[in-house]
């Protein structure tokens with residue numbers, strides 16, 4: 001497997017009115033091509049801060065981060081970010097939103113149309129391509145955001161609570177869509193989620209962070225996204241081995 005990202009002893013300190021706040025402490029992590037990594041932990045423990053470092057939006061106070069062997073400096077279209085609230089362009093329709101990055105990079109019209117159609121199909125929005133984004137439901141908007149990122153063909157998808165604002169049914173539906181996309185495209189995913197169930201269901205590895213300052217308490221490998229392909233999602237989530245792993249992860253968070 002190829003190493004995509006290597007985080008070594010990453011710490012992030014913020015200067016606040018009350019003094020220095022240590023948000024992330026001594027995090028090391030290796031991300032390989034095709035991994036699906038989830039990060040779980042209590043609210044305010046430094047998860048988004050860590051994702052901002054990986055995205056290149058924030059420099060760590062200590063430690064190094066290598067992107068395919070070279071020091072990561074700044075954001076890149078190789079690392080596509082999906083936020084909790086989809087940041088779409090309201091003056092563009094669905095198709096134009098998905099085409100935006102391609103247009104910015106000067107990709108020709110024919111190729112743009114092909115890539116946009118392919119990715120709208122992937123998130124099942126082909127029939128909605130002409131709609132304005134504010135005419136869509138929250139789940140549909142999030143699917144546009146995912147299609148827009150995929151259109152740029154990044155190596156890594158960085159997702160910060162992408163399904164956090166959605167109802168349970170829509171959330172489960174989008175989990176399965178994401179799983180399908182991950183299997184099809186073999187992209188690498190780093191997902192932050194408050195849902196331990198979501199993390200275990202989707203990932204190959206779950207990293208559990210502590211309360212502030214956020215340290216990695218434990219990495220738990222999970223088999224469900226790779227070894228249970230023929231089992232339905234509801235069924236997987238009620239398997240004894242699934243429930244046992246969920247309790248194990250929760251015990252780190254609550255202890």
Ligand SMILES: Nc1ncnc2c1ncn2[C@@H]1O[C@H](COP(=O)(O)OP(=O)(O)OP(=O)(O)O)[C@@H](O)[C@H]1O
Nearest residue numbers: 014015016021023042043044045046047048049050
């Ligand atoms: N730019 C900033 N300046 C100062 N403090 C910050 C900044 N960004 C985050 N923090 C602080 O760092 C800590 C970690 O914040 P972060 O947003 O990374 O947590 P989180 O784990 O993503 O939380 P949540 O699960 O609620 O999204 C918090 O105490 C927050 O107040």
Ligand SMILES: [Mg+2]
Nearest residue numbers: 047048049160
């Ligand atoms: Mg956060």
